[in-house]
Amino acid sequence: MVLAMSRPFKHPKTGVYYFRKAVPDDLRAVIGKREEKISLRTKSPAEARVAYAQIAAEVENRWKALRSKPEPLTYRQIVALAGEAYRELVHAVGDNPGDPEIWTHVLRLQFEARAFEQQEAWMGPHVDDLLLRKGISTDPDSRRRLIEELDKALIQAAAVLKRNAEGDYRPDPDAERFPQWDVPKPVSAAPVASAGRWTLTGLVEDWWKEASAAGTKPATYESYRNTMSKFVAFLGHDDASRITGDDVVGFKDHRLAEVNPRTGKPISPKTVKDSDLSGLKSIFAWAVSNRRMTENPATGITIKLGKKVKLRPKGFTDEEALALLKAAWNHRPGREHPKLAAAKKWTPWLCAYTGARIGEMVQLRKEDVRQVGEHWVLTITPEAGTVKTNEAREVVLHSHLVELGFPAFIASCELGHLFLTPAPDGTLRGPWRTAKNRVTEFVRTVVTDPNVQPNHGWRHRVKTVGMEVGMAPRVLDAMQGHSPKTAGDTYGDVTIKALALEVAKLPRYEVDVVTQKASL
CATH class of the missing domain: 1.20.58 (Methane Monooxygenase Hydroxylase; Chain G, domain 1)
Structure with a gap:
């Protein structure tokens, strides 16, 4: 297939036009992909041509910047x-x-x-x-x-x-x-190193072909790919045969000295150890076992982490839980998409009574919720998106969620995802990440303590409250998707009846939407 296209590409199924262009060989390591593919967000040929020209200019400018030597601005x-x-x-x-x-x-x-x-x-x-x-x-x-x-x-x-x-x-x-912007005179391009037989970025792509077939999560691939792109940019070349242990140590030190542009703080040693070094070790180990490399240059290189200071429990406090649920229930959509508004309203409540991960909740579909006898059952399944364990599980909805009208909300929705809209090409990863991030930002406006995770706090709280009210540990683990503690716990099934008996033990969160007073 020819990727260097000079005109808009029309998606054969959706009819939406796209900009597509092959990334030059010398930039693939830095950009981390082989093709630029951007939706033009239109089905009109005339509009697509205009948008195509604008995006083509922006892409060329990005490539120019990546090839250029840094120059000061007046x-x-x-x-x-x-x-x-x-x-x-x-x-x-x-x-x-x-x-x-x-x-x-x-x-x-x-x-x-x-x-x-x-x-x-x-x-x-x-x-x-x-x-x-x-x-x-x-x-x-x-x-x-x-x-x-x-x-x-x-x-x-x-x-x-x-x-x-x-x-x-x-x-x-x-x-x-504001003065008029004048394009600076072109500067000399930075030299691009030649690559040997195996490229570092190519190792990641070859590893992913096997790993994806074995069920490895796309998030792992994205993490490894981003790490390798940073490593290549640090080295200035993409040749796997030239890598030494000193290169890895230098990259580790370089990453520890970097500042996270989102937070303004240095990259944490835990991130460098668990993400960067772990990613390099995994890719190089695969390369050695597949005869792409003779040895793993990252072997033995690590960071000794001190014990993290713990300032508070990992779960939400009673006050935080009630404040968040009140804010979610009273959330009124502005100019945001109705599905996103619904996510901000319902997913905190779902997490509060299920202990599920926020990513599992924002990817829910109408067909994942059904009534079984007197109980409403929610199925968390890899068919809907990403599930950490790659295993589907069922959760019985708490009676309070039923009283609040969640089944009625489900009935009002069309088939498909409740809280996000798949991309025009049918993929979910981008919309899923966006929905999850927007809910996280919403939660952060209510629970501002940086020492508690904005959505994971529910998983810890449900475990704590579950123990306090005497929920059966095995049922609590099954509800939250945690692995069995012993071999004996793998015998027998956690049925809907068993789930319903235990979920009923969770206390209600009473939020008065009229007076805006809340209590446990």
């Missing part, structure tokens, strides 16, 4: 780039800016990020995307100053859009402060 260029972002946002949203409260909230978040010196986490990803779209590779100091200017520009844009939302469309008198 202050005028930095302000001009911030102006580009300002104009893009105002142009994209100005005609339909929505409720003024949206922009009041955005402004509040902007000022909070500034007050807590979180501009790197808040603005850093936007800056990186802007630089790539413009084809710019710059130095750390220029990037830092661009973060500051983009912060100012987006606050200015949010204020303009708030006025637009209030019906005030007078021109922004300060918009002229």
